[in-house]
Amino acid sequence: MNIGEVASRAGLPAKTIRYYEDIGLIRPARDANGYRAFRDTDMHKLTFVARARALGFSIDECRTLLALWEDRERASADVRAIASDHLTRIEEKIVDLEAMRDTLRTLVASCAGDDRPDCPILSSLAEQER
Amino acid sequence: MNIGEVASRAGLPAKTIRYYEDIGLIRPARDANGYRAFRDTDMHKLTFVARARALGFSIDECRTLLALWEDRERASADVRAIASDHLTRIEEKIVDLEAMRDTLRTLVASCAGDDRPDCPILSSLAEQER
DNA sequence: TCTTGACCTTCCAGCGGCTGGAAGCCCTAT
DNA sequence: ATAGGGCTTCCAGCCGCTGGAAGGTCAAGA
Numbered sequence: 001m002n003i004g005e006v007a008s009r010a011g012l013p014a015k016t017i018r019y020y021e022d023i024g025l026i027r028p029a030r031d032a033n034g035y036r037a038f039r040d041t042d043m044h045k046l047t048f049v050a051r052a053r054a055l056g057f058s059i060d061e062c063r064t065l066l067a068l069w070e071d072r073e074r075a076s077a078d079v080r081a082i083a084s085d086h087l088t089r090i091e092e093k094i095v096d097l098e099a100m101r102d103t104l105r106t107l108v109a110s111c112a113g114d115d116r117p118d119c120p121i122l123s124s125l126a127e128q129e130r
Numbered sequence: 131m132n133i134g135e136v137a138s139r140a141g142l143p144a145k146t147i148r149y150y151e152d153i154g155l156i157r158p159a160r161d162a163n164g165y166r167a168f169r170d171t172d173m174h175k176l177t178f179v180a181r182a183r184a185l186g187f188s189i190d191e192c193r194t195l196l197a198l199w200e201d202r203e204r205a206s207a208d209v210r211a212i213a214s215d216h217l218t219r220i221e222e223k224i225v226d227l228e229a230m231r232d233t234l235r236t237l238v239a240s241c242a243g244d245d246r247p248d249c250p251i252l253s254s255l256a257e258q259e260r
Numbered sequence: 261t262c263t264t265g266a267c268c269t270t271c272c273a274g275c276g277g278c279t280g281g282a283a284g285c286c287c288t289a290t
Numbered sequence: 291a292t293a294g295g296g297c298t299t300c301c302a303g304c305c306g307c308t309g310g311a312a313g314g315t316c317a318a319g320a
Contacts, residue, residue, distance in 0.1 A: 035297060051255045056230045069252045079251050080243035087234040094227045097220055100186045104217040113210035121209050122199045125181045165268060
């Protein structure tokens with residue numbers, strides 16, 4: 001399988017797949033003409049990584065998850081720990097974003113949004129004291 | 131005022147402030163010894179930017195907001211539009227993160243997390259069909 | 261006066277995770 | 291023979307800093 005087909009099957013840009021090879025996530029074989037020759041195992045790995053990335057795991061976490069996936073002796077606790085840490089970070093990020101959202105909503109709601117210059121958004125950003 | 135004091139007052143690392151000068155967000159004067167000499171206006175701008183950044187605005191948005199802030203003829207509609215677009219993007223990000231969170235919660239909950247290798251998290255990432 | 265140590269300066273490189281673009285080879289169809 | 295698409299490598303850039311090296315400056319204390 002050439003990179004184009006792999007890309008469309010995995011739902012990843014070809015560039016990204018080349019990058020994943022660069023950083024050693026996958027190691028596809030090569031045809032005589034120099035083209036990457038992807039086997040099913042490569043395809044599976046890429047699908048795995050694509051899903052893990054879609055869940056927000058970092059590349060390094062993906063690397064570890066891949067390794068655990070390939071290790072039939074793994075302890076599920078190791079996998080769970082990674083996922084659980086990641087979940088915590090996501091929850092924290094959501095909290096941060098919700099705080100921003102709430103502030104922004106208030107500011108946007110308080111601004112007339114017409115052709116006059118008075119703007120509570122700017123005033124709030126510029127405020128001397130809190 | 132030297133950069134150290136400005137940094138602690140604005141709650142920004144000195145490195146960041148130098149970077150902001152680099153990209154033209156601020157233009158502090160210089161003392162004879164080459165040290166940056168921050169005036170009150172610089173300080174105000176930095177505080178403004180720090181607050182805008184804390185609300186998640188990009189550097190480019192901060193640049194625009196700064197310019198609007200300094201423009202007494204601005205229309206509040208222009209400010210509101212930027213804030214409103216940003217709010218929308220944040221809301222979208224929250225939705226994305228919540229989807230990840232929900233999936234991750236389900237996966238984490240379904241994994242025994244002991245020393246056995248069976249792991250629904252890995253199985254889910256590896257699943258052939260959806 | 262000398263020294264220490266905290267502060268300041270510039271410059272260069274690297275983080276994560278791609279992404280764009282140039283230059284050139286390969287393959288298939290007409 | 292040629293046109294087109296797909297493939298290759300390599301280099302540079304995105305964002306917003308951040309770390310570190312190498313060196314100048316300043317105030318306080320011995």
